[in-house]
Amino acid sequence: KLRSRHRHQPPLPPGPPADPLIGHLRVIPTKDQGSVFHKWAQTYGDVLYVNALGRSMVILDSITAATDLLEKRSSNYSDRPRFPVIELLGYDPNLVLMPYGDRFRKHRKIIHSNFTKRACLPWRDLQKDSAYNLALSLLDNGENYDRLFSWFTTAVITKIAYGFDVKFEDDEYVQMAEHNGFVLNEPETAGGTVVDLLPFLRHFPSWFPGTQAASFAREWRWAIRRLYDLPFEKVKREWDRGTAGPSLLAAELAKLDGKENDEDLEDLKGASAMAFIAGAETTWSALVIFLLAMVRHPDIQRRAQEEIDRVTGPDRLPDFSDQNSLPFVECLVQEVLRWHPVVPLGIPHRCMEEDIYRNMFIPKGSIVIANLHGMALDESVYSDPTSFNPSRFLPKPIGNEEPLFQAAFGFGRRACPGMHLALAGLWIVMVTILATADISKATDKDGNTIEVEPDYTNGLASRPKPFPCRIQSRSEQRRDLLAKAIAASSK
Numbered sequence: 001k002l003r004s005r006h007r008h009q010p011p012l013p014p015g016p017p018a019d020p021l022i023g024h025l026r027v028i029p030t031k032d033q034g035s036v037f038h039k040w041a042q043t044y045g046d047v048l049y050v051n052a053l054g055r056s057m058v059i060l061d062s063i064t065a066a067t068d069l070l071e072k073r074s075s076n077y078s079d080r081p082r083f084p085v086i087e088l089l090g091y092d093p094n095l096v097l098m099p100y101g102d103r104f105r106k107h108r109k110i111i112h113s114n115f116t117k118r119a120c121l122p123w124r125d126l127q128k129d130s131a132y133n134l135a136l137s138l139l140d141n142g143e144n145y146d147r148l149f150s151w152f153t154t155a156v157i158t159k160i161a162y163g164f165d166v167k168f169e170d171d172e173y174v175q176m177a178e179h180n181g182f183v184l185n186e187p188e189t190a191g192g193t194v195v196d197l198l199p200f201l202r203h204f205p206s207w208f209p210g211t212q213a214a215s216f217a218r219e220w221r222w223a224i225r226r227l228y229d230l231p232f233e234k235v236k237r238e239w240d241r242g243t244a245g246p247s248l249l250a251a252e253l254a255k256l257d258g259k260e261n262d263e264d265l266e267d268l269k270g271a272s273a274m275a276f277i278a279g280a281e282t283t284w285s286a287l288v289i290f291l292l293a294m295v296r297h298p299d300i301q302r303r304a305q306e307e308i309d310r311v312t313g314p315d316r317l318p319d320f321s322d323q324n325s326l327p328f329v330e331c332l333v334q335e336v337l338r339w340h341p342v343v344p345l346g347i348p349h350r351c352m353e354e355d356i357y358r359n360m361f362i363p364k365g366s367i368v369i370a371n372l373h374g375m376a377l378d379e380s381v382y383s384d385p386t387s388f389n390p391s392r393f394l395p396k397p398i399g400n401e402e403p404l405f406q407a408a409f410g411f412g413r414r415a416c417p418g419m420h421l422a423l424a425g426l427w428i429v430m431v432t433i434l435a436t437a438d439i440s441k442a443t444d445k446d447g448n449t450i451e452v453e454p455d456y457t458n459g460l461a462s463r464p465k466p467f468p469c470r471i472q473s474r475s476e477q478r479r480d481l482l483a484k485a486i487a488a489s490s491k
């Protein structure tokens with residue numbers, strides 16, 4: 001019906017058959033959306049259109065289409081749709097979901113300028129010391145890996161954003177990051193599914209008072225507000241007294257030069273909270289994915305360990321200065337980002353004006369989804385895409401010379417501004433763990449190996465559900481190296 005309405009317009013992009021009244025409402029999945037969209041793309045192509053009760057959604061299933069639209073035409077594709085449930089939860093102000101415009105530019109500038117590759121260099125010692133602490137704790141307490149990874153990412157981002165040191169376990173910032181992680185990984189309730197993006201979908205909008213999502217939001221709002229208010233107020237008090245240590249927030253308060261108004265302060269509160277929220281959750285998930293990959297692929301683990309041992313020898317630990325000498329480890333980090341993108345559908349963009357692409361009509365206001373999950377499985381780019389294979393990125397003839405999966409960080413003017421910090425953090429943690437620990441399958445009380453099948457959470461962010469594994473020291477000498485390095489850095 002829609003197709004015939006505008007005679008001179010090119011057709012809409014193809015998609016699965018729709019109901020004449022409610023459009024695709026019934027076929028839009030609420031689970032494993034990335035896989036379902038990718039399957040549709042096999043039939044209908046890499047630019048898909050679905051419509052539910054009048055709301056247009058365009059799904060991009062290839063890096064080419066996403067680059068053409070979200071990057072090359074970014075002035076039209078950098079808006080965001082509204083996320084009513086996330087708003088109800090109190091994430092405000094919030095760069096990730098902010099509509100395109102002046103306030104977006106202000107927030108983006110604050111975050112971007114603090115996380116360029118260069119701006120991240122001074123944080124490398126912090127990342128390294130935290131990675132060594134993490135690795136030593138893993139050797140003693142491997143079953144606690146999830147909380148230890150969460151501690152690492154929280155400790156790094158809290159120091160950078162607010163200047164506070166975060167101790168192991170039960171620290172209030174670790175708890176805040178865990179609350180945030182819980183909320184963002186909840187499937188239906190937190191507005192994480194694309195169906196929730198279409199507020200008029202289903203029988204009730206998901207934020208309708210009394211629905212499950214609205215009750216969830218009311219129940220958890222305090223935790224998100226606390227995350228915004230508490231560290232901000234603490235730094236602001238220290239700043240007013242002249243005792244604040246270096247941090248993103250202190251540096252930005254300094255730029256205001258005493259001429260701040262309430263809106264400026266609200267913006268700085270939002271920008272630092274956003275660094276904390278976006279920075280802790282994603283990197284933490286990627287570390288759990290790394291562990292899962294290592295449990296399942298001892299051969300790949302051994303190859304990375306051999307590379308590290310060749311470069312460092314037995315008497316020292318790897319450091320950032322070794323990065324260029326460890327091509328396989330580099331590929332391993334990149335393969336973690338491709339094998340299971342932690343934000344499987346990216347963060348939806350919204351197109352502000354109607355557009356025509358490859359002779360297909362894209363209506364104004366369409367929600368545009370980059371299906372990162374599907375792009376990672378694109379067989380025209382990645383051979384045997386479901387397998388975990390770091391060598392795919394190595395030059396031929398050793399590897400397949402496949403392109404890095406930069407899509408993991410999104411596209412265009414909304415692409416992840418934290419990627420340099422994230423990549424450095426992931427690298428130093430992975431290389432340190434590989435240098436000092438052996439990761440293997442756990443055994444049950446009868447000594448049988450416990451097999452681990454990947455199984456992931458289903459929210460806006462996605463991570464492996466808890467799985468058992470065994471983390472053991474590779475040698476006493478390496479454990480001593482860790483202990484000595486930690487003692488030296490805390491002097």
Ligand code: HEM
Nearest residue numbers: 095096278279282283347408409410411414415416418422
């Ligand atoms: C493994 C780590 C990470 C991954 C995979 C990741 C991935 C992403 C993705 C896919 C997006 C959406 C891009 C788009 O809309 O096209 C995004 C946005 C964003 N990320 Fe990250 N991210 C990571 C770490 C970080 C870190 C450490 C920070 C801390 C500064 C951060 C801050 C942000 C912010 C503020 C946005 C919103 C940007 C905007 O809307 O303009 N991320 N990230």
